[in-house]
Amino acid sequence: MAIRKKSNKNPPVLSHEFIVQNHADIVSCMAMIFLLGLMFEITAKAAVIFVTLQYNVTIPATEEQSAETISLYYYGIKDLATIFFYMLVAIIIHAIIQEYVLDKINRKMHFSKTKHSKFNESGQLSAFYLFSCVWGTSILVSENYISDPTSLWRDYPHTLIPFQMKFFYILQLAYWFHAFPELYFQKTKKEDIFRQIVYIGLYLFHIAGAYLLNLTHLGLVLLVLHYFVEFLFHISRLFYFSDEKYQKGFSLWAVLFVLGRLLTLILSVLTFGFGLARAEDQQLNFSTGNFNILAVRISVLASICMTQAFMMWKFINFQLRRWREHSSSQPQSVKKKFVSAKGKTSRKERENGINGTVTSNGADSPRSRKDKSS
Structure with a gap:
């Protein structure tokens, strides 16, 4: 993400600079159109599709639940409209964090262009990861997914999910879709665009896959686990920019990163190789949302394993690069200390x-x- 330079001259309307400088206001006006549509009876039916969750089903509550009925949700084509609206909301929140938090810190710290870009990236992602971890953990606790690991595959397909679960997935997809226009709004360098697209695409592929294949229970657990490790990395990088001697956070992140990859593989193998493989119904059925067949299980498990292997390969390269930089800086520091001491x-x-x-x-x-x- 490059530094946005403000100039006294107003750029022409609808020009490149005008859209970049005022994209938050433009998107806010677009979001307000949908909210105003809720106030009028003629447009309310169309606006509701964008603002609220669709496809709810009311079923009788069990004896353990205090309410008489509960509302559960399934997915459908109208979810794309809801994702679009909350993608606009994500762009607005992104601009608010950038202008009122990150830009103020950048002006005080006087970072270089490279550090400025990485600081903005880590600042935005650490806020999102923290929010997602807290919210996702609260869902795991309330739905007893942590205390009962068999719930990851028991009663599959998980076509009906509670409100919090569906809203969580909608916001996850909306956030990562919003990252594509942010490449333009933040003037991302051409050499970084491909890396960012791959990074965003992997998130969308796995989140959408868990959502569409009715693997929301396993997807939520793996997302919270992954987000916690990523949050630790980006918050450590923020501390590192303020004090370059800070290295403890990276050491802890390195250990948790490897453990996170192992735990992800273990949970995935247990779910697909043990739980779903022993299920009674193993027939492909689009009407009931059952995708528990051998080809799908192998494809999903292979996708997860390949992604974990790719992340480990990037991690090893990152650690080797840090080790080379650290080892190459030591002789220079020894030389400078010796020359300054003896002349x-x-x-x-x-x-x-x-x-x-x-x-x-x-x-x-x-x-x-x-x-x-x-």
Whole structure:
């Protein structure tokens, strides 16, 4: 995300700069049209499709529930309209966080262009991940998914889900769809666009897959697990930008990242290889939403495994790059400290490589320390 430069001159209406500078106001007006449509009887029926959740079913409550009836939801084509509306809301919230929080911090910290872009990215994602983790965890607790792991596959297909669950998935899809226009609004560099598209596409593919294949229980657990690890990484990066000596958060994230990948694979194998594989009904049925057949199970499990392998490959490259940067910076720091302490060096020290390109082995060897003390 590049720095948005404000100029005193007003750009032409509907020009590129005009849309970028005023995109939050434009989107707010679009969202207000749908909200105003709720106030009039003629447009209310159409506006309701965008603002409220669709496809609700009222069923009698069980003996354990205090209410007489409960409302459950299933998915349909009208969900696209609801996702579009909340995508507009996500763009507005994105602009609010950017202008009233991140931009103010950026002006105080005086980051470089590279750090400015990464700080904005981590600031936005850490807020979203924190919100999603708290909300997703509350759903897991209220629906007893944590205390009863068999609920991940028991009573599949999970075609009817509670309001909180469906709203959670709608907002997840809306947020990641909003990331596409944000590439334009934030003037993302051309070399970063492909990486961002792959990043966003993976989220949409897996979230939409869990939603459409009625695997919402497993999808929610894996999302909360993944979001918690990602939140730790981005909040650690924010602290690192304020103090470059801060490394503890990255060390904890590295451990939890590996554990998160292992736990994701374990839960996925248990669900598809053990739970759903032993279900009685294993016939493809679009009317009932049952996709529990061998081909689908293998495809979904392979998709999850390939994604985890891709993330581990990126993680290993990231750690190797950090290790190289850390190892290459040590000789330079040793050189600067030595030169500033002694100024001129002797001929014997120059022959040992202390003045010039110093290697870490030479700088830390017992012989070098003996020469310094002599």
